[in-house]
Every structure is written in structure tokens, then in C-alpha cells.
Amino acid sequence: MNILRINLSARQSQIEPPPASWNHLGGRGLLARILLDEVPATCDPLGPENKLVFAPGLLVGHMLSSCDRISVGAKSPLTGGIKESNAGGRTGLQLTHLGLKALIVEGQLDSWSVLHLSPDGVRFDPADDLLGLGVYAAAPQLLARYGDKVAIALIGPGGEQCLLAAGIQNIDKDRVPARINARGGIGAVMGSKRIKAIVIDASAGQKPPIADMDAFRTAQKIFNQSLLAQPQTKSYADYGTAAMTMMCNHYGALPTRNFSAGRFEGAEKISGETLRDELLRRGGQSNTTHACMAGCTIRCSNVYGGEDGKEIVSPLEYETIGLMGSNLGIDSLDTIARMNAIVNDLGLDSIEIGAALGVAAEAGLLTYGDDQRALALCEEIRTGTALGRLLGNGATTTGRELGVARIPAVKGQAISAYDPRAIKGTGVTYATSPQGADHTAGLTIRAQVDHLDPAGQAELSRKAQVNMAGYDTLGACIFAGFGFAASPESIRDLLNARYGWQVDTAILQTLGEETLKAEVEFNRRAGFTAQDDRLPEWLLREPLPPHNAVFDVPDDDLDALFA
């Protein structure tokens, strides 16, 4: 497996063998290594020195259930630190079919282009006709031009505007461009390089080699059985991530009206149960279960159709429900789905935009529960007005500019849909993760602990962060982790069979720790200190109803976490 390096300023590309120190890495771990080795940590994230790196995880390429994720990374314009954001879709799979371990994009183009990757090399095609188009309009044009077998990673108007909440959308197996590398403003980095889309045509490529096919198949079988045996697998297939709504409401951790409460009176109306009932009743294009990647046995995703059965958005996830629903006092799934469709089309992170709208509501720009105004504000971002750009740059910019003290963000990135005062282990993750506030960096809600007790939360978070950094390096979805956790030997066996290695079951922790260490080092070089590993002051001061908890994990615990 090779590295494809594209120098945009020179419009040149070359295939390189990876240096030895990159060989055992993939996905998030490889990104961390590449960024640490090649990107000056103090560079302007939207300038020519930053690099945009795509790296499929170590297990990507074989349609293993939930294991074909694509990690995209760069220095983040949102946090100023290192960033990895992973997504489903087909981008990861097809990069491996081109024999690529990573794609490194450096420099900046002088005109907007589509990068076309195939076994024949790299082409720079003009993209002027696609500028300003949302991803739902741009993707079909790209498919018509390049054929429907390609993978596509593209940005919307948000990325074109270099908005700090912009992500990169990937088409899924059904060619819907809604699998987003959402967080950290990665789409703005792509926009700063004037790349509207990357098209990957691997139809003349080939599957990555497997060192020991029999052993691989055996390990795959064990992993699948383990995955199917987990109760969460069934629950995610039935309810998707929206199952979290009632769980978080129960724990008093559901973001409500800009994180001013942890329970929402309209929670049931935006719950996974209601979502499922409605989709089953509405029928048509609606679907309660859907796979974002070919081969996934969980199929946690969904297609959200309106009363007429026509698709409004796919998928509708818990984080969007929490941030664009309860966080805005909105109890209509239809409204949330419509808001989601708009920000998807713009190529923006629904968590960051939901949090920004919550802050805007606190500043008086929106009344909590005003569905029409919330929708209009999402559309405002498309127009590029000062207000639109404000919101599109996320919660921190919005709050800072509007003079709102209660900004739910760490390292400039919005907190996701678990209030850290009620799920304190996840609060530790928000505070200390080199990625900024991000539940996927180490969610602790399923741990059997008292989530309100500050004791032991740092260690709980540390373990979760190491595991997640490990899974992100494999290219495994957070839900694949349920299966791997129950059969850790299957990770060992899959890696050994795939690569001819001889690793043991400690490999997940080893990869996770190495990854975190590199990320922390990048941030240190960028100027981060212990003072950045803190939740905002108001979360330590303002009690959260109904438990009236504040975040009270001691600073010393936070500082010791990666020490």
C-alpha cells in the first residue's frame, strides 16, 4: 500500500512508498503521524502549509462490517490543533482499491478544481460549473460526469466559504452525499485549497491483498458473530442512534435550550421510539434501518421520510436531534430533519451549527421552539451574509461575537449531545481530547458508573479515549467496538491475517496510545497547554437541572490523564 501525494501549487502528484514508521498505522493513527511529521504545527490552518490527508483505517478495504471508514485530517481551523474526522460511505473502500494507504494533499490551487483519482493517475478538472452548488445538486452532476461507480468526497457552499463548521461529504453506497467528515472545519481546509470534490475511480483497481485469506475469513466470522450477539447491535438497527434521546433525557444529560437543562419536556416527541413509529407509519422512502457502508450488519442509519413518504434526509442521527432539537427547544422531528437536510446540503456539521443556533438563541436571534426561524437561520448560512457566516463558523465564533458567555465548546469546538455535568466521564473527554469536545473521542455513557460522581471519571475517559483512538486507527465504526470489545482476539487475528503481522491482543491499546501521544505532541507544538484541557468556566459554576450538577472533576485529574 502506497502514499499518493498531490502538490496542488505545482499541479503534480506522485506515488511513494510509506516510510517505515507509517507502515503499522492507518486511519486516525496514520493521520496523526503524517501531520506530526509534515505539517508545521503553528501554520495557518487555511494557508498553503497545511495539508489535507485522507487515510483509510487498517481494516478498510474488505467490507468487514462497520470497518470501512475514512479518516480525514489536517490542522483544524476551528480548534487550531490536530484534527481527525471519520465517516462512512465508500471513499475509504475505494482508496484502498487504488492501493493507497493515504492521500496527502498539499499546497493550494489557483482555481477551483475537481481532483480525479484513478489507476491512470491524478487529473485536475475545472469545477467552475459546480461552485455554489449544495452537495445534493453537485453529487449527481459528478456522478453523471464520472460514472456511478466512483467514490466522491466533496464540499458544499460551507466549505467553499471556508466556514469553520464545514465538513467533507462522502457519497454512501446508495450515492447519497451525506456521510460527513463533520467536525473541526476539515471542509474549510479543503475549500482553502480550492478543491470542490475528489472523485475516486477504482473500477480498474483491485482489492487490497490479504496475507492469509483463511485466517482472515475465520476471524471475520468470529467478529461478525460477536457483533450480532451484542444487544446494542439490535437496538441500533431498530432505533438508530436516536435511541440515545431517552437515555440522555433519563440521565439528565440531554442538551436543552443551550445547555441550560438536562431534560426536555418534548423528549418523547424526538425519541428513537417516536422516530421508528413514524417512519414505519409513513412508509414510502422512509426506512428505519440503512447501512452507510456496504457489508454493515448493524445498519444503524435510517431514511427519514415526510408525511408523504418522500425522503427529507438520510440519516437523522441522535447528535442532530440533541443539538438541533432539544437544544433549541424544538420538539418536531420533521423540523429537525429539514434543518439537517439544509446543513447537509451546505456541507456543515449539524452539531456545530445546532450549538451555534443555541448560542444565537441565547443572544436573542431566535426564540427557543421557533421552528420556522431556526430553518430560516440555517438557510441564511447559504447566502454568505455576516449573520450567515457567523453561524456557519460555529458556536465559539457565534458566542464570542454575540457576547454570549455560555458557549458550549472546548478548544473552539462545540460540545456534542451529552451534557458534561451529567455524564462526567464524557466531560473529561471533551476537556482533554486533543480533538476538542467530541463524544466520538471517548463516550462513557454506557459505563456502569454513577455518571454524576467526579471520582474515577478521568480513568474511565482515558480508557475510552485510548479505545476510540484505536478503533479510529482500524477504520472501525464506534459500534463495531461492541463486537470487538467482546472478542478482542478478532482484532489481533484480522490484523495478523491481513498484513502477516504477529501482534497480540494489546494491539488496540498500543495503537490508541501511540495515536493520542502523537496528537498531544502536535497540539503542544501548536501552543496548547494544560489550560486548554478545561471545560468552559460556566459549566463548573452553573448547576444543571434536574440533578443540579456542575462539572467538578478536579483539574489535577484532567492534567494527569495524558501525563
Place this chain on the structure above:
Amino acid sequence: MNILRINLSARQSQIEPPPASWNHLGGRGLLARILLDEVPATCDPLGPENKLVFAPGLLVGHMLSSCDRISVGAKSPLTGGIKESNAGGRTGLQLTHLGLKALIVEGQLDSWSVLHLSPDGVRFDPADDLLGLGVYAAAPQLLARYGDKVAIALIGPGGEQCLLAAGIQNIDKDRVPARINARGGIGAVMGSKRIKAIVIDASAGQKPPIADMDAFRTAQKIFNQSLLAQPQTKSYADYGTAAMTMMCNHYGALPTRNFSAGRFEGAEKISGETLRDELLRRGGQSNTTHACMAGCTIRCSNVYGGEDGKEIVSPLEYETIGLMGSNLGIDSLDTIARMNAIVNDLGLDSIEIGAALGVAAEAGLLTYGDDQRALALCEEIRTGTALGRLLGNGATTTGRELGVARIPAVKGQAISAYDPRAIKGTGVTYATSPQGADHTAGLTIRAQVDHLDPAGQAELSRKAQVNMAGYDTLGACIFAGFGFAASPESIRDLLNARYGWQVDTAILQTLGEETLKAEVEFNRRAGFTAQDDRLPEWLLREPLPPHNAVFDVPDDDLDALFA
């Protein structure tokens, strides 16, 4: 001399003797010590943990020429680090007449108030009728209410909105509220505490004691003679700070069109010479020379009248001419004066707003040279729209939100009117000063060196920074420094006579070094590292016409400066 501590949350106040470690300090040096001792460096600058501190310099209280300045400090919401901003006017003088070494304001009020200070104590008067008023409308109302002998420090709508470019306006000896503690968002801190104005009535107070009056008068005479003998004293009396326009243009350091050039084709039209000729021709209220503090012999200030002789603004300073004139491609002093009057009324820093407008121009919100649009954008800030708030939050927020890469700022604060590529010693000051980019922290333009040669600039800047921190601790204006530099023994003699001390002529350096050390330590605790002591990347990359210089002082020189 005592400390007056006002706890806003409890609506209580008390007079305290200063701890021993504060006794030898005043002004900026005392602020640094107080903030380091009392304010958690990681606190929310606009939250209740931040403190707003007023400290007259060590020599304030005696109407010594150019030595009655008031330093105001807090943790800055603009830079996230320590901030001191000093101004003329009568606030410093009257605080000393109340026997105060410093005023420490802590906590937050629950309703907008005027703080009234007198020998009878502290009163909290309602301020609701003053809300939304510009300082030119609010100050006369306060004078009518409290008598025209009081000193007033107040905020405008900018501070009320907690805009990050908001300062605190002080009335001068003629009761004009245009002596601004401009930089670092100090006015937003006052706004976050819901203080519209602080009124100081020292009419029943008394002058601060002098240990040896004869020695003091002798030293004062020597200082005055030295000051009057400096050629700059005459030049500042004739042309004011506007004399800098042609000097900077000559050096190729005049900010032009968002710092894209160092010479401006319209420089002569906005020069000190033109300013003087016009004011002499127009007459009426126009005045080419004006003292901001009683007793000043330099009188560098001015009253800028229109064609009809009616005052448009007072004063009109070089920094405003550079940032709101050449930086925006505007060559009309009348327009610059009108813009200045608007931002003064709003209580905003004209440097920060000028830089923000330059960034906005680069983003297409303004055409360079469009006077009417520039005036309209200044007025827009008053309205509190998203665009208005954007600009009012300064260059970094504006640039970050509009996606402009070329933001002229360090530590979040706009660079003042000396391009650091052409005056490299001042560039070093911008990069390394704990105050963020601020020429008053260590201007080097008058040094007899090659300003384009990177060698030796760090040492030049270090000396200037130490001296300025020393003068700011004395309460001495930057121009008093010309006199003190020529007779350093007069500082020693004034301090010894005033306080009964026995310091030697090294006292200025001692005070300066102690001050900087405390400030650097505060910033370290707030999370600053060497990576924050850098100019933005584009200043290292983009050559500045006409010399085509880039900023090339080595990072090692910057890092060694305070080591």
C-alpha cells in the same frame, strides 16, 4: 495611599492598605501584580472572576507634565491574556486625590449602574436612563447630575454590547469624553460588570502627600527643562502624532489597504503638515495644539474642526489616520475625523476598528477609498446587527468570520500603524509583548538603525519594552519619555522626593523588568506559549512594497527576548 475594593455582586466596598509587595508599584506595574495575585489566569474574561483594576501611575497626582495617566487593566477578552491600557484625562489625578493607589472592581452587578466615588464612600446609582447613549451624550448628563468637577470613566454602546474592541473613555480637562483606555477590550470587561460609568468626585479630597517638597520641585524643574529641550516636544506640539504619517510613509511602513503596501499615494493629504495647515486655515474651534491632561507642556493633541470651524473630533491621532485612512485607501482627513468621532462615541478603539474595516474590505464588504461606506460601517456597529457586532469585535473576529487570511493581529489584537515588515523592531514588540500587538509597548521607529535589517531588532525591542513598561508604571506618557531619557536622574529624584525612597537611576529598568516578568507569568498561567509570540504567517511570506521586505527576525531571537 490605599486600595479601594468594590465587590459588585455584594454591592459592598472597603478601603484597604496595600500589601507590602504592592507599595513600590503603580500604574501598569501595579496592575500586573494585582492581576497576578488575584485573578485566576484561566477565568472567563467577561465572567465574574475577572477584575477591572484602575491604577494611577507612581507619579500621578501632581500635574507633572505628561505624568497623570490612568492605567486600567483586566484579563483581556480580546487577547485572553493580561491587559493594561492607559489614557490621559483627569481620572488618574482624581483617584489620587481620593488617596487611592488602586481601585479594584470585582464580581458583577445585576443591574446597570453608575459607581459614584467620593470621600464619603461608594454609591451604586441606577444607570438605566443612560443605556444605549454614546459617550458624547452620556458625559454631559453625568456632569449635569454630579457636577462639573468630577472625573468620569465611562463606556459607550460598544462596552455595553461587550464588544471586544470596546475601551473606556475618560473626560479630559475640558470635559470631552475622548481619552480612551482603548486597547484589549477593557470596555467590554466594564460592560460585563454592568457599569456604565465611574464618577469620581475628589472635590473634598486632597493632593497626595510629598515627602520632600523642595526636592520634588527641583526635580520637576529639571524634568521640565529636559522635556522642553527635546526637538520632539516642539514637533509634537506643532503636528501632534500625525507627524508620523510622512515618517512612516518614508520608511515604507504606513499601513495601506489592509497592510498590502507600506506607502500610500495619498499620504500627503493625511499628513501632519496638511492637518496643521488645514486647522490653521479653518480656525473656529480648530486647534493645532491641546493638552489632554492639566499641566502638560507638550500639548500634542488637537481639536479637529470642519470647514465651518466646528469641532468634528478631538483629538485626531496618527494611529487613527493610519488605520482608518491609508489602511482603507481613504485620503480625506475629514472622513477620518468623522469615523473617529463615531467610534469615540461608541467607546471603541479606532485602531482595532480601522484594522477590522481593512479586513472587511479585503472580504469585499467595502471598497478601498469609499468614504461613505466606511462611515456607514462605523455607524452599523451602533445598531448591534451581526455585521455591526462583527466589526466591533475587531480584526481577528472579523477576519476569522469572513474567511480572510491576511489578518493584521497578534494574540488576537490588531497591529497598530507601523507595518512590522518595515519597522522590524516594532514587529518584535508586536510578536512578544504580553499585551499583544501594541506600538505603545515598545516602539522602535526613532532608533538610529536600519529598520529592515533583522539583526539586533530583538534587543532593540527588549530595551524599548522595558522602558515603556517602566514609564507606564510611573503614569508617564510615551512623550514624557523623551524628557526622562535625557535626564534619567529626574525619575530617581521625583520618586525619592515623592515617597521618601532611596532608589537610584536604575529604577526605570527595575520597574519595567518586574512589570514585564509579572505579565509574562500571567500569560503563562493563562496558557500562552512561545507559539503565541509570533507574527501571523502571512507577514513572514508576503513581501511589503516598496522595500519588498518580509518579517524575518528569527524565532530564536523572539524566544530569547524574555528568557
